[in-house]
Amino acid sequence: MEKLLDERTQQQVKEVFQSLKRDVAIIFFGSEDQNCTYCEDTKQLITEVTSLSDKLHLEIYELEKFPEESNKYHVDKAPSFLVAAYDQGEIVDHGIRYLGIPAGHEFTSLIRDILMVSSGDSGLQPATREFLADLKSPITLQVFVTPTCPYCPQAVVLAHQMAMESPMVEAEMVEAMEFPELSARHNVSGVPHTVINGGASELIGAAPEQYLMEKIREALSLHTSEN
Missing domain, CATH: 3.40.30.10 (Glutaredoxin)
Incomplete structure (x- = not known):
């Protein structure tokens, strides 16, 4: 399967991820529904991203098979995922959600969110x-x-x-x-x-x-x- 992130982008993201402090989890929800056009691309994208640092962890669920998890994380559509802190094997949900693939300019949002969650600081005034x-x-x-x-x-x-x-x-x-x-x-x-x-x-x-x-x-x- 052809990668969505080219070598240059992978290297740039790896360098940025050198500053990660706390571990971060990305929890993805896909669907068996054939109408979920971007489910596979979204899953592939976040799989590639999480492979770029040992501090990133990925959990993958399907809405239809894991109703308990989808209810827990308030997810009812796919593709969807959350960016959460990962503390000694425990998910710390900060309410950060994505509905749809973070493509184009939105890829930078994903990277910035990962850095923010890892830092533990919102950076707000x-x-x-x-x-x-x-x-x-x-x-x-x-x-x-x-x-x-x-x-x-x-x-x-x-x-x-x-x-x-x-x-x-x-x-x-x-x-x-x-x-x-x-x-x-x-x-x-x-x-x-x-x-x-x-x-x-x-x-x-x-x-x-x-x-x-x-x-x-x-x-x-x-x-x-x-x-």
């Missing part, structure tokens, strides 16, 4: 950390992207930084073209498009931390007013 520490309600962030979008990794990594920082946040990259029904449900026409709590608020475009914080506040205030 103090004000953002304080805001997230005070969260009382769960937050879901879905960042819709396409592989050719140069601004999308910024939005994906920011959402994943927030998930890394707070156990109340779960953040997912969604490859918009792989999941057209999900994109249509949230009226995604341009990317990056961040959907907060299923549509309680949204942010279109890549934006600084404080903008996303304001949109999260907006979603939380709507939730509060409805209750």
